[in-house]
Amino acid sequence: MVGGLRSFAFSGISRVLIPRLVLTIVAVALAAGPALAQDRPIAVLRALDKVTARVSTISAPVGREVRFGTLRILVRTCKKRPPEEPPETSVFLEILDLRPRGAPQRVFTGWMFASSPALSAMEHPTYDVWPIDCRMPSPSQSSGNE
Numbered sequence: 001m002v003g004g005l006r007s008f009a010f011s012g013i014s015r016v017l018i019p020r021l022v023l024t025i026v027a028v029a030l031a032a033g034p035a036l037a038q039d040r041p042i043a044v045l046r047a048l049d050k051v052t053a054r055v056s057t058i059s060a061p062v063g064r065e066v067r068f069g070t071l072r073i074l075v076r077t078c079k080k081r082p083p084e085e086p087p088e089t090s091v092f093l094e095i096l097d098l099r100p101r102g103a104p105q106r107v108f109t110g111w112m113f114a115s116s117p118a119l120s121a122m123e124h125p126t127y128d129v130w131p132i133d134c135r136m137p138s139p140s141q142s143s144g145n146e
Contacts, residue, residue, distance in 0.1 A: 037079035040134035043091045045073065048128040057132070071127055072096045072104070078134035089114035091131040095122060 045058040047068045060066045060075045067073070076092040095108040108122035108129075117130035 037081050037088070037090065040078045040080050040136060042135050042137060043075040043078040043093075043131060044133040044135060045075075045091070046130055046132050047071075050126055050128065068129065069127055070098050070100075071107070071124075071129070072098055073129065078131075080134040087115065089131055089134050091134065093129070093131075095129060097124065 039062075041062050043060045043062065045060055047056045047058055048054070049056075049069055056068060058066055058068060058073070060073055062075050062078055065072050065074050072095070074094040074096075076094060078092075079090045081088045090111055090113050092111050093108060094106070096104045097107045098104050107124050110120055112120050112122075112129075112131045114131045114133065122129055
C-alpha cells in the first residue's frame with residue numbers, strides 16, 4: 001500500500017496538479033487579503049510653533065514644497081488605507097530648516113504615521129510637524145484654477 005501511494009504522489013499528474021493547486025490557493029489568499037494603502041496627492045499636516053503656540057493646518061501637495069516658519073516641507077508620498085481597513089495615514093517627508101544665517105539643515109527625512117506621531121517624530125527646538133490625513137483635491141482645486 002505504501003508503495004502504491006508513493007508512486008501516485010510522484011506521478012506526472014501530481015507534478016502538474018500540485019503546483020497549480022498551490023498557485024490557486026496563493027491567488028485566493030492574496031485576493032482576500034488586506035487592501036493596499038492608496039496614494040493620495042495631498043497631505044494634510046499639522047504644524048506647531050512652540051514659541052508662539054500657533055497651530056496651523058497645512059495642505060501640502062505631493063512633490064511641492066511648502067513653508068512653515070523657517071521650515072521647508074516636501075511631501076514625497078502620502079498613503080491612506082481604504083475605509084474597510086483599520087485607519088492609517090502614512091506620509092514620507094523631507095524637512096529642511098532654512099536659517100537666515102547659515103546653510104539649510106536637514107531636520108527630518110522619513111515616514112510619519114498619523115496614528116502614532118511620536119513613533120517617528122521630528123526633533124526641532126521651535127517647530128513640530130505631524131501628519132493628519134491624505135486626501136484627494138477638492139473639485140474647486142482640480143478645475144484648473146491654479
